[in-house]
Structures are given as C-alpha cells and as structure tokens.
Amino acid sequence: MGLKHKDLVSINQLTSDEITLILDMAESFREVSERPIKKVPTLRGRTVITLFFEPSTRTRISFELAAKRLSADTVNISKSTSAVVKGESIKDTAQTIQAMAADLVVIRHAASGSAALLAKYMQCSVVNAGDGAHEHPTQALLDLFTIRQAFGTLNGVKVAVVGDILHSRVAGSNILALKKMGAEVTVVGPPTLIPKGVESLGVKVSHDLDTVLPEVDVLYLLRIQLERQGEPLFPSLREYATLFGLNKKRLQAAKPDLIVMHPGPINRGVEIASEVADMPQSVITTQVTNGVAVRMAVLYLLLGGAGSDE
Amino acid sequence: MSRYLIQGGRVIDPANNIDDTLDVLIENGKIEAVGKHLAADAEVIDASGMIVAPGLVDMHVHLRDPGRTDEETVETGLRAAAKGGFTSIACMPNTDPVTDSASVVEYIQRQAKDAGFGNVFPIGAITHGLAGERLSEMGELIQAGAVGFSDDGKCVMNSQLMRRALEYTRMWGKPVISHAEDELLARNGQINEGYWSTVLGLKGIPSAAEEVIIARDIILAELTGGKLHIAHLSTAGSLDLVKRAKEHGVNVTCEVTPHHLILTDENLQGYDTNFKVNPPLRTAADIEALRKGLKDGIIDAIASDHAPHARHEKEMEFDYAPFGMIGLETTLGLILTELVDGGVLSLGGAIAKMSAGPSRILGIPKGSLGIGGDADLIVIDTNAILEVSANKFESKSINSPYVGRTLKGVVKDVFTAGEPVIKDKVFVDSYGEKRFSRVVL
Numbered sequence: 001m002g003l004k005h006k007d008l009v010s011i012n013q014l015t016s017d018e019i020t021l022i023l024d025m026a027e028s029f030r031e032v033s034e035r036p037i038k039k040v041p042t043l044r045g046r047t048v049i050t051l052f053f054e055p056s057t058r059t060r061i062s063f064e065l066a067a068k069r070l071s072a073d074t075v076n077i078s079k080s081t082s083a084v085v086k087g088e089s090i091k092d093t094a095q096t097i098q099a100m101a102a103d104l105v106v107i108r109h110a111a112s113g114s115a116a117l118l119a120k121y122m123q124c125s126v127v128n129a130g131d132g133a134h135e136h137p138t139q140a141l142l143d144l145f146t147i148r149q150a151f152g153t154l155n156g157v158k159v160a161v162v163g164d165i166l167h168s169r170v171a172g173s174n175i176l177a178l179k180k181m182g183a184e185v186t187v188v189g190p191p192t193l194i195p196k197g198v199e200s201l202g203v204k205v206s207h208d209l210d211t212v213l214p215e216v217d218v219l220y221l222l223r224i225q226l227e228r229q230g231e232p233l234f235p236s237l238r239e240y241a242t243l244f245g246l247n248k249k250r251l252q253a254a255k256p257d258l259i260v261m262h263p264g265p266i267n268r269g270v271e272i273a274s275e276v277a278d279m280p281q282s283v284i285t286t287q288v289t290n291g292v293a294v295r296m297a298v299l300y301l302l303l304g305g306a307g308s309d310e
Numbered sequence: 311m312s313r314y315l316i317q318g319g320r321v322i323d324p325a326n327n328i329d330d331t332l333d334v335l336i337e338n339g340k341i342e343a344v345g346k347h348l349a350a351d352a353e354v355i356d357a358s359g360m361i362v363a364p365g366l367v368d369m370h371v372h373l374r375d376p377g378r379t380d381e382e383t384v385e386t387g388l389r390a391a392a393k394g395g396f397t398s399i400a401c402m403p404n405t406d407p408v409t410d411s412a413s414v415v416e417y418i419q420r421q422a423k424d425a426g427f428g429n430v431f432p433i434g435a436i437t438h439g440l441a442g443e444r445l446s447e448m449g450e451l452i453q454a455g456a457v458g459f460s461d462d463g464k465c466v467m468n469s470q471l472m473r474r475a476l477e478y479t480r481m482w483g484k485p486v487i488s489h490a491e492d493e494l495l496a497r498n499g500q501i502n503e504g505y506w507s508t509v510l511g512l513k514g515i516p517s518a519a520e521e522v523i524i525a526r527d528i529i530l531a532e533l534t535g536g537k538l539h540i541a542h543l544s545t546a547g548s549l550d551l552v553k554r555a556k557e558h559g560v561n562v563t564c565e566v567t568p569h570h571l572i573l574t575d576e577n578l579q580g581y582d583t584n585f586k587v588n589p590p591l592r593t594a595a596d597i598e599a600l601r602k603g604l605k606d607g608i609i610d611a612i613a614s615d616h617a618p619h620a621r622h623e624k625e626m627e628f629d630y631a632p633f634g635m636i637g638l639e640t641t642l643g644l645i646l647t648e649l650v651d652g653g654v655l656s657l658g659g660a661i662a663k664m665s666a667g668p669s670r671i672l673g674i675p676k677g678s679l680g681i682g683g684d685a686d687l688i689v690i691d692t693n694a695i696l697e698v699s700a701n702k703f704e705s706k707s708i709n710s711p712y713v714g715r716t717l718k719g720v721v722k723d724v725f726t727a728g729e730p731v732i733k734d735k736v737f738v739d740s741y742g743e744k745r746f747s748r749v750v751l
Contacts, residue, residue, distance in 0.1 A: 091625050111627035112500075112511035113581030132629065134511030172511055196514060197505030229498050229513075 002304035007119040007126040011137045011176040019181060023145050025297035026290070032069055033292055043072035046103045046303055050129070051093070051118075053079045053109040058264055058288060059129050059139070063106045066295035072103075090114060094121035103303060107131070112169075125302045133167045139263055140173035142294040144181060146287050147218055150259050155182035160212045162188040162244055163222030163271055166195045166233070170263045171222060175201050188212050189244060192233040209244050214253045220261045221246060221271045237270050247273040251281070259283045313337045314725065315350050319357025319689060323364055324662035325669075325678035334362055336685035339728035344679060355723055355733075357689045363661045365397025365428070365686030365726065367677045368638060369668035370462070370541055370565060370613035373399075373430070376417060377406025382618040382706045384421035388428045390616070390638040390705040392731045395721040397428040397686040398676045399616075399638070400668075402462040403435040410435035410446040412454035419455055428726045429686070431457040431674055436475045436486060440464050445475060452482055457672045460487035462541055463588075465523055467493050472527060476536025485539040485563070485671055490523035490548070491515075491589065500629060502575040502590040510578060512628060515590050517545040524548050528555040531562055539671055540564035542615050544589035546599030553608045563671045565611040566600050568637060568644040573711065583624045584711040587617070588633035601654045604663065611667040612660075614641045618707030636705050643696045643717030651718065657692075685728035691735075694720035 003021075005013055014022075032040055048067040052060050060076065067074045084093065090109075097105060104125040107115050112132030119126040130136040144154055151157050159178055165171045165187045178185050179202050186204040187194060194205055206212045213219065226237055234240055241247075246260065260272070260282045268274040276282065314336050321332040321344060333348040334341065342350075368391060374382040382390075384401075391399050401418065403409030409418065415432045422430035434451035436459045438444050448459060459479060466472045466488070475486050496519040501507050503514025524540055528551060531538035540552060543564045555562045569587060574594050577585045585591060603609045617634025624631050642664070649655045655663070665677030676686060696717045700708045724732040731738060 089622065089625065090627060091622075109627065111629040113628040116581055117627060132511050133513075169511060172509075195508035196503050197508050200505050201509070231497070 003301040005302070008137055008298060008302060009115045009119055009126065009128045010135050011140055011173045011180065014180070016180050019141065019144065019177065022141055022294065022297050022301060023148060025301060026145055026293040029296040029300070030290070030293035032296070033289070038069050039071060040069065041071045042300055043067070043070040043303060046072040047075070047101065048072045048104045048106065048299065049075045049077065049097055049102045050106040051077050051082070051097070051108070052129070053084065053107070054130070056108050056130070058291070059108060062288070062291040063129060063295050066292050066299055069292070070296055070299060072299070090117055091121050094118050098122050098124065104299060127298060127302065130169050132169065133172065134169050135173040136169040137173045138291070138295055138298055139170050140177040141298065142287060142291040143174055143220070143261060144177055145290045145294050146261065146283055147183075147259070149286070149290070150283065151217060154178070157183045157218060158216040159183050159218040159220055160186045160188050160216045161220045161222065162209060163224050164193045164233075165189055165198065165222070166193045167228050168222050174220065175203055179203070186212050186216070190234050210250065210253065213250060214255065216258065217255065218259055218261060219246065219254070223263065223265065224267060224271045241270050245271055245273060246276050248275055251276060261287060264288070312729070313350060313352035314355055314728070314730070315348060315352040316355045316357050316362055316687065316689065319360045319362035321362045321679065322658050322661050323679040324658050325364065325666040326680055328679070329658050334679065334687065336687065336725065336728045339685055341679055341681055341683050341685050344681065355689065360722060361657065361690040361692055363688050363690060364665045364677050364679050365688050365724065366395045366642065366661075366664045367398045367668040367674070368396045368614050368616070368641070368664070369400045369611055369672055370567075371399040371401050371616045371638065372404065372618065372634070373401040373418070374618055375405065375421060376414065380706070381620050384418055384430060385425035385427070386704060386706045387616070387638070388422060388425045388430065389737070390636070390703065392427045392724045392726070392737075393704045393721065394639040395642045395688045395690065395724065396638060397688070397724060397726045398431060398674065399428065400431040400433050400457060400672060402433055402460060404440060404463040408435050408439050409433070409456075410438050410440070410451070412450045415451055415454035415456050427731050429676065431455070431672060433458050433460050433462070433487065435459065436461045436466055437471060442466055442468055442471065445471065445478060448478060452484060457674055458485040458487055458539070460489060460541065462487065462489045465489050465491045465493055469526060469530065473530045473534060476530050476538060477534040480534065480536055483537060483673065485537045487539045487541050488523065488527045489541050490520045490527065492519045492522050495519035495522065499590070500586065501578050502592050504575060504593060506575040506578055510581065512578070517547050517592065520545055520589055521547045521551060524551050528552070528560055528562055531555075532558070532560050535561065538562045542567050542570065542589055542613070543600070543609070544570045544592050544596065546596045549599050549603040549608060553603070556608065563610040564608070565613040565668070566604065566609050567613060567615045568641050569635060569711070571597060571600055571604070572644060572648050577711065581628045582711065583626065583628055583631035584635055584709050586628065586631055586633055587615075587635050601649070604649070605654055609663070610671060612641065612645060612663040613668065614638055616705075618705055619709045621708060624709050634709065636703070636707055636710050638705065639703055640698055640710060640712050640717065642690070642721065643719045644712070646692060646719035647717045685725055687725045688721055689723040690719055691722045692719050694722075696720050
C-alpha cells in the first residue's frame with residue numbers, strides 16, 4: 001500500500017485517511033531508529049536526492065537519515081555545490097537530475113511554489129522540504145505525529161500557533177493539517193505578523209497570548225526574526241518577548257498537560273525563555289526524533305514500497 | 311494608390327455615432343465616403359455579416375525594442391497588433407535604452423515605418439532613465455513624436471517631481487500616464503494581498519499600494535491642472551477615487567486591461583507565472599466594480615498592457631519570474647467573448663473603449679471613420695472562433711494565460727492608411743504582395 005500521489009508538495013493533496021496512514025506507518029518505522037542496527041532494506045537500490053537551495057541542518061539530516069535507514073542511496077546537493085551558482089535554472093537542474101535516474105528528490109527552496117515547479121519538470125517523486133513562505137508538509141506531519149503521541153488523538157485538540165504566521169511555511173502546513181484532522185487552531189501574534197484572510201482557513205486569530213494560553217493543549221511557537229527582507233514588522237525582539245514570548249510565569253496559567261512545540265531552531269530568550277525550552281512540557285527534541293520516522297514513512301509510501309525485498 | 315470598397319458590413323464608428331449597415335470607400339489612404347449603396351471603381355471587400363470598425367487603438371503596449379528584441383520587436387509587435395485588430399499602438403518607454411530622448415523616439419518610428427503594419431505612437435519617459443530623479447526633455451520628445459509621458463513599470467515616487475511633470479506638460483496638453491504603485495507598500499510583492507497570497511505563501515501587494523498613489527496623483531492634477539491618465543487601474547477603490555475626481559472636474563482619465571476585467575487571484579493557485587502581472591490580478595469584487603465602471607463610462611479605455619517576456623524567464627520560480635502577459639492578439643476576442651456576450655458592454659461601447667476612447671486621451675487623429683481621416687479600418691467576423699494557441703502567436707513571446715481558450719471574434723481584414731495589411735485573415739505579405747508602409751505620424 002502506498003500513496004497514490006507522485007509528489008508531496010502540499011498538505012492540501014492529502015486526505016485525512018492518507019495523513020492517518022502516514023502517521024501509522026511512521027509509528028512502525030519509529031522503532032527502527034531505536035535498534036542498535038538502524039536499517040531496513042526496504043528501499044534498497046532506490047536513489048534519493050536532497051536538493052537544498054536554502055540552509056538547513058535538521059531537515060536535511062532528517063531526510064538523509066530517513067532515506068539511509070531505509071537503505072536508499074542518497075546524494076546531497078546544496079546551493080553552493082550545485083550549478084545554480086553558475087546560473088542554472090530550476091528547470092535545467094530538474095532535467096539534469098532526471099537524466100541521472102533519481103527515484104525521489106527532496107527540495108528546500110526560498111521561493112514559494114518552487115517544489116511544485118520542480119515536480120512539474122520531473123517524472124520522479126518530489127517532496128517539499130520547505131518552499132518559501134508556502135508549506136513544509138513533512139514538518140506538519142511530524143508535528144501531528146508528536147501531538148497524537150501526547151494526546152492519543154488529533155480530533156478536538158486545541159492548538160495555538162504563536163509568532164510570525166505571515167512568513168511561516170510551518171504554520172502554513174500545520175494549519176491545513178491540523179484542521180484536516182479535526183483540531184482547533186488559534187493563531188496568535190501581532191497584527192503585522194498575521195496574514196490576510198487567514199480566518200478563511202478556519203482558524204481563530206488572537207493578539208493576546210495570555211487569554212489563549214489557559215485554553216490550549218498545544219502551544220506551538222514559531223521562530224521569530226526581527227526583519228524580513230529588510231522590513232521590520234514589530235519594534236524589537238525585546239518587545240516581542242514581552243508580549244508573546246513564553247516564560248515560566250506565563251506558563252503557570254497553562255493546563256497541566258500542555259505541550260510546547262517548536263520547529264527549531266529556537267531563539268532562546270525571544271519566543272521561548274531558555275528555562276522553558278528545557279522543561280518537561282517541551283517536546284522539541286521529540287519532534288526531531290519523530291521527524292526521521294515520519295520522513296521514512298513518506299519516502300516509503302511515495303515510492304510505493306516497490307523495490308522492497310522484505 | 312488603390313481604392314477599396316468595404317461593402318455591406320455593419321459599420322460601428324462610435325466617434326461619429328454611426329451604427330448601421332453601410333459601405334465604406336477608401337481612397338488615397340483616406341476615408342472617402344461612408345454611406346448606403348456606394349458605387350465606385352474599386353476593389354470590393356465583402357463585409358456582409360461582419361462588423362466594420364475603425365482600426366483599434368491600444369494605448370498601452372511594451373515593444374521591448376530597443377533592448378530586448380529577443381522578446382519583441384517593433385515589427386513583430388505591430389504584426390501582433392494587426393492580427394488583434396489594432397492599427398495604432400502607443401508603446402511604453404521602459405526600453406533599453408529608455409525612451410527618454412528624441413533619438414530613441416525616432417528609432418522606434420523608423421522601425422515602425424519599415425515594418426508597415428500599423429502606427430506606433432511612442433510614450434516618452436517622465437524621468438530621465440526612469441530613475442525618478444529629474445524630468446526628461448519632454449519638449450524634445452514631443453517634437454520627435456512622443457504623444458504622452460509615463461515611467462510605466464515604475465512609479466514616480468517623488469511627489470514633487472510628479473507635480474512638476476503634470477505642471478510642465480500643460481504647455482502641450484499631453485497626458486502624464488501614472489503607473490500607480492507605492493514602491494514601499496508593494497515591495498517584493500508577487501500577487502494581490504488576500505486569501506490567496508496567504509495560502510500560496512507569496513508576498514502580497516495590497517490594493518492600497520495602487521490607491522494611495524492614485525489619490526496623490528489626483529490631488530496633484532487638481533493642483534496643477536495637468537492632464538492625468540491612470541494606467542491599468544485594477545481595484546474597486548481606485549475606480550471610486552477616479553469617479554469622485556471626475557465628479558469634481560479633475561482632468562483625469564483611466565484605462566483597464568482585459569485581464570483585470572476577467573481573471574482573479576484565484577488563478578494563481580498553480581503558481582503559473584503567466585498569470586503573474588503588475589498590477590496583480592485582484593478579486594471577484596474588484597472585477598465586478600471595474601465592469602460597472604466600464605458600463606458607467608468612468609473607465610475611458612481598454613488597453614492590453616502587452617508585456618512580452620522570454621519563455622525561459624517565465625519558467626522560473628514564481629518570485630523570480632518577471633511580471634506581465636502578452637495581450638495584443640487576445641484583447642478583442644476577450645472583450646467580445648466576456649464583456650459583450652457577457653452583457654457588460656454593447657458592441658459599440660466595446661469598440662469605443664478601444665478606438666475613440668484612447669485616441670481622445672492621447673490626442674491622436676485615430677480611432678474614427680470620419681470622412682477625410684486616415685483609412686485605418688478593420689473588418690471583424692464576430693462569429694468566427696479564435697483558438698488561442700502558443701504556436702500561433704505573431705508576437706515573439708508566448709506568455710499568455712489564455713492559451714487553450716477559445717474566443718469569439720476574429721479580425722478578417724485590416725487596412726492601415728488605406729492599404730490592406732490582412733485580407734481574409736491572412737497577412738498580405740504572405741501572398742508576396744508589396745507591403746505598404748505609408749505610416750502617418
């Protein structure tokens with residue numbers, strides 16, 4: 001059993017049943033990473049290429065480990081080592097990789113829509129590992145996995161996503177995925193970081209973390225940057241931390257079983273106080289662990305498990 | 311010099327309030343007579359069942375010549391125009407070099423004359439090099455043949471400079487054409503700011519980026535008494551500003567493109583860069599307002615904003631692809647199909663917005679079938695179907711979002727200055743006939 005899609009570019013492509021399938025599959029792959037010999041032969045002979053046009057540590061390593069633990073051959077291409085620095089277009093890059101018979105390409109790119117563009121030019125599978133401010137579907141899937149692990153379900157779970165919703169592909173995919181699975185989502189941040197029309201996606205909007213915090217099961221904090229393309233969207237990081245940063249004092253108002261999530265890398269002292277990041281409520285490293293299992297499931301299901309000689 | 315009798319068509323000439331089944335006699339490049347049952351020793355063009363109209367005028371075209379002749383030349387642009395029914399086009403100055411000197415204006419006119427398909431009216435730059443720092447030599451540009459001024463593609467952000475441009479051009483009564491886009495509000499923007507920019511993760515361009523500049527320019531037009539024209543108006547708010555200004559007697563006109571009357575930001579779903587255009591495609595509510603503005607006469611002209619781009623540049627990531635779509639060959643069909651058949655405009659109303667309307671704004675003697683005027687005339691087969699196909703464009707570029715669509719209305723014959731350019735849907739030069747090039751400027 002696999003996914004019927006060639007690519008995973010957007011959460012929108014997936015039904016709730018398909019999301020559940022991925023999460024269930026990830027459940028069984030999670031155990032592989034706990035073995036002394038962390039490898040299954042499932043994708044032996046398959047080639048997975050990770051194409052990272054933007055800097056990334058955890059996502060790139062996570063995909064690479066996921067592919068390797070499934071016995072696929074992996075090749076990493078980053079912007080600085082690719083022909084892009086020589087001015088090659090994404091179309092020509094796609095055709096070049098295509099010509100070398102890759103089975104699946106993972107792409108991270110600064111421009112929204114670039115994963116869809118690559119998928120258009122390639123016959124093999126394409127997985128979006130983050131395209132601009134659009135989506136980061138595998139991040140959302142690993143977040144769902146982590147929430148389901150904590151609460152046993154996604155249906156009815158109350159989630160607040162806090163921070164730069166406007167520029168966040170993580171928020172983009174998470175809002176779609178959480179809504180699809182029946183969770184309730186509130187986005188929290190200053191109005192300058194809330195995108196237009198976001199209510200139409202079925203989320204609530206708040207500008208006051210303290211009224212939202214006691215109500216929610218999950219507090220999902222996003223990484224904050226003061227400037228985007230040279231444009232300051234709020235006065236200072238200090239003021240952001242005062243208004244929206246999670247600290248110990250604020251956390252006292254939370255439900256006892258609240259979990260705190262963050263896609264990383266975290267800014268200690270800005271969106272999250274250092275001591276909170278290390279408290280038991282924080283599942284940030286669990287997210288990272290789950291990321292490998294979820295990406296194994298995605299790779300496996302997209303490649304249809306074919307080539308497996310289990 | 312030949313004589314032609316265009317016989318038995320429904321002649322629609324909004325400039326002269328004519329809509330009747332008539333014959334048109336053209337001789338020596340001029341309209342000799344318009345009337346019932348004309349008889350003359352002339353080559354007869356059968357126009358029965360067809361529409362006979364003045365050659366259309368497109369006041370907003372990018373020809374990319376000089377500079378990017380891989381994308382379009384004056385010749386291919388004029389050919390595309392003729393195929394779309396336009397015998398006169400005004401071309402924007404964002405060429406390389408910029409059309410900010412008499413020599414570039416003269417170059418474009420010479421190219422047009424050599425090509426011979428139709429008339430080109432260059433628009434000069436408001437500011438030298440489109441840099442927004444000092445006025446170009448407007449008087450010299452006018453002497454060379456410029457019919458108006460614009461920094462199209464860029465907004466004149468310096469309000470004082472815009473004031474001076476509107477003031478200075480009063481000497482000649484030439485229009486200053488505003489590309490209304492506040493640079494800071496629109497910075498890095500890719501599509502209309504709204505639901506779709508959020509869903510697609512693309513930086514939004516708010517309607518306000520256009521509206522604040524239109525409001526400013528209207529106030530400056532009022533201050534100076536200058537002649538202001540708003541290019542490619544795209545929002546309901548902009549229309550409201552122009553409407554109120556007109557009610558107050560401000561000397562302002564405006565144009566709208568077919569795409570802002572037909573397409574919305576919802577079309578961006580697939581990140582197809584052929585829908586990436588500036589101003590961006592807006593919402594259904596904006597379309598509704600613009601259509602009403604057209605119906606009510608607040609909008610003076612329909613212009614294509616024909617913007618050719620190389621294929622490999624459009625096949626880029628959305629953020630990196632250039633803005634613009636070609637339009638010369640689809641504008642008439644789109645307007646007939648969507649707006650005339652859609653009940654927004656009468657046939658005469660539609661033709662007026664693409665002939666008499668823009669001619670009046672630019673102050674050019676075109677867009678009319680008046681006796682003694684230049685015989686620029688088209689015959690439209692409104693029942694014929696045009697299949698928009700990438701390999702059928704006369705334009706050098708194919709960046710059209712309408713490829714695959716079928717449109718009603720095909721230009722059957724085109725006469726420029728009394729000589730046929732297209733006969734029975736075929737360019738006359740493809741018969742090996744001598745191509746006529748007596749372009750009147």
